[in-house]
Amino acid sequence: MRALMVGYNEGALAALDAHPDEFEVWVLEEPDLWRNKGLQKKADAHPVLAETVFAPYQQSTGYREALAGLPRFDAVAAGLEYAVPAAADLAERLDLPGAGSQAASILRNKLRLREATAAAGMRCPEFREVASAAEVSAFHSAGPCVVKPAERQASLGVTLLGPGDDPERAWEAALGADEGVQLAERDMRWQYMAERRLEGPEYSTEVLVFEGETRFLNVTRKECFPGSRPVEAGHLLPVDSGSDRWERAVADLVAAVGFSSGILHAEWIDTDPGPTLVEVAGRPPGDFIVDLIDRAWGVDLHRLWLRMLAGEDIAAPRSPRGGAAIRFLRSEPGTIAAVEGAETVAERDEVWKADVTKKPGDRVADVQSSWDRVGCVATVGADAETARALAVEAASHITVTVEGAQQ
Incomplete structure (x- = not known):
């Protein structure tokens, strides 16, 4: 089977490597992401990855031009969040199963998702689009709320506002959401929303x-x-x-x-x-x-x-x-001086992953999004709660020492 994956997904490729005789995967990726994330070295390690096609897909239909001259695909899959609309559109153009373009556009925008599910009678909190700190403040004045970008990922720019919290800071956090190498180097358009907690x-x-x-x-x-x-x-x-x-x-x-x-x-x-x-x-x-x-x-x-x-x-x-669980690691903000315990934890029978993604010398910020976590421990157990207890206990034995903590 020849599959086109829109957006490079390391985990998916690693899993599909176990089936080299069954799958031939082509990846369509933004040139900026490929370069800035250093994906070539990772890609070389995957035998299932046959070819890479470079074309824009983040808030763009430039990928359509890349179809010319490509072989026939048996499946089109979205590897990343921002690739969902492009993958759905390509699947339709190739007459293959997929999410459907309308569904994909709804999934990629939390405002449209609220509108669609509310119209269908699903439970839905009060919500509205916001475009300024004043609009956030007006919505917050009626009770606790959540302020967030409507089209971002990884909890980026999301702030919970309770009584006495500052709406302006929440608006600034949403507006200033920065994904670095996760975005192509061109202007993007974003919407923002507030909803009841x-x-x-x-x-x-x-x-x-x-x-x-x-x-x-x-x-x-x-x-x-x-x-x-x-x-x-x-x-x-x-x-x-x-x-x-x-x-x-x-x-x-x-x-x-x-x-x-x-x-x-x-x-x-x-x-x-x-x-x-x-x-x-x-x-x-x-x-x-x-x-x-x-x-x-x-x-x-x-x-x-x-x-x-x-x-x-x-x-x-x-x-x-059985059950499985994962526990993520965080540290105080500052510069990492030392990491201890991960190798010992990784040797435990119930642990299948013990990974610290930061190294001594790296700067660590306070946890504002998923990108700010410093590692994880993942376990298996007889059931979910057992696996969780094992993960929490194992994670307690990994120490990340930070110096120069931010005030």
């Missing part, structure tokens, strides 16, 4: 959908670091497995946005009336959630995803075989 535990659902019908459903519990920036501190799965309420919530979401085929990673808050949608991504989840799913369910989710995008009505497991 929801109270309750946080979850995500990871779903394979084929022609509007659910073929696989996992439920993950999400934990965030304390503070005004809701950045993920960890995940554990599967939880609440087999619950009809999640089946219903996912079915309502698929119908509301008109999603056809692909993977959906939806985030929810379990309020008193039931699961209330926060946001949705039409691509594989980050934070190693797919790796957690593979280990807990005994499945190869990336493989099933591509086979489904090639038109195959896949069969997936209906019950897990």
Whole structure:
């Protein structure tokens, strides 16, 4: 099978490397991202990666010109968040299964997502588009709220505002969201929004959908670091497995946005009336959630995803075989002086990943987005809670020493 992946996804390529006789992957990537992220060296390590095509796709349709002269593809997949609309459009142009262009555009804009799901009768907090600190302040005056960019990723620029918090600082955080090498070097257009804060535990659902019908459903519990920036501190799965309420919530979401085929990673808050949608991504989840799913369910989710995008009505497991969890590491702001304990932790039987992504000499900022975390520990266990306890305990043995802490 020859698949076109729009947006370079290291995790997906690593997983598909296990099937070199089954898949031939071509990657379409922005030239700026390829250069600035240093992707060539990583790409060379993947036997499944056949060719790279360079073309713009972030808020651009320039990729359409790249189709001329390319071979026939059996599947088109979105590797990254900002590639979702382009992948859906290319799939339609090649008459292949996909999200659908209308659904993809809804998924990429949290304002449009709120409008679509509210119109379909799904639970929805009060929300509005904002374009100034004064508009944020007016919305905040009626109660606690969340201020965020409507089209960003990785919790970037998201601020929780409670009583007495400064709306102007929240607006500045949203407006000043900086993704560095994650964006192409050209002007982009952004929208911003405010919505009422929801109270309750946080979850995500990871779903394979084929022609509007659910073929696989996992439920993950999400934990965030304390503070005004809701950045993920960890995940554990599967939880609440087999619950009809999640089946219903996912079915309502698929119908509301008109999603056809692909993977959906939806985030929810379990309020008193039931699961209330926060946001949705039409691509594989980050934070190693797919790796957690593979280990807990005994499945190869990336493989099933591509086979489904090639038109195959896949069969997936209906019950897990265990649990898995991940705990992310943070440090005080400053310059890293030393990292200790990761190698010892990695030797434990229950640990399948212990990684510190920063090294001595690196500057570390306070955790404002997912990019500011310094590493992670991932574990397996008999169930989700057992795996979580193992991850938390293992993470406590990794020490990141920082000097010159910021005031």
